[in-house]
Amino acid sequence: MIGGSTFALDLLLLFLLKELINLHYAFAASIAFFVAVSINYAVSRSVVFKGTVRSFNSGYLIFVFxxxxxxxxxxxxxxxxxxxxxxxxxxxxxxxxxxxGIWTYLMNLFINFKVAGKP
Incomplete structure (x- = not known):
């Protein structure tokens, strides 16, 4: 649900940035992607990966990478x-x-959101 809703936000932002502000589609997609995945990180961190041992700031830096x-x-x-x-x-x-989406999810799952006692 989190991934689907933030992806819907990604598409909405892409559409608005491209159609209303007239940004180039690749630039608009980049902005929309970064906003949506940042929201996804905050929500996933608090709901899906509650048991992560990494601090919020440290995790966000890895997430940004x-x-x-x-x-x-x-x-x-x-x-x-x-x-x-x-x-x-x-x-x-x-x-x-x-x-x-699959690539970033797997990278965050195995590298960033290390849950205590689990990869």
Missing amino acids: IAGGGLVAVALLMLLCVDMLGMNYLLARITIACLV
Whole structure:
């Protein structure tokens, strides 16, 4: 539920930044991604991964590093899908979310949100 709702926020922000403010779709997708995953971190930290042994600030720094990799992937894949493959920017973002979302979740699960006694 957390991932789905923050992804919906990601898409809404992307749409608003692209259509209302007229930002380039790759830049808009990057901003929307970072805002949504930051909210996802705070909520996931307090609800899903309550038992993590890492401090909030330390965890957020690692999270930002992981999200930075996701951010680069989102921007580059958006350019590839929209400019080279001719996909609609929203459809491209949904497709990319499947790949990048799984990667960032797994990276945070195994590296960042270390729960006491478990990886």
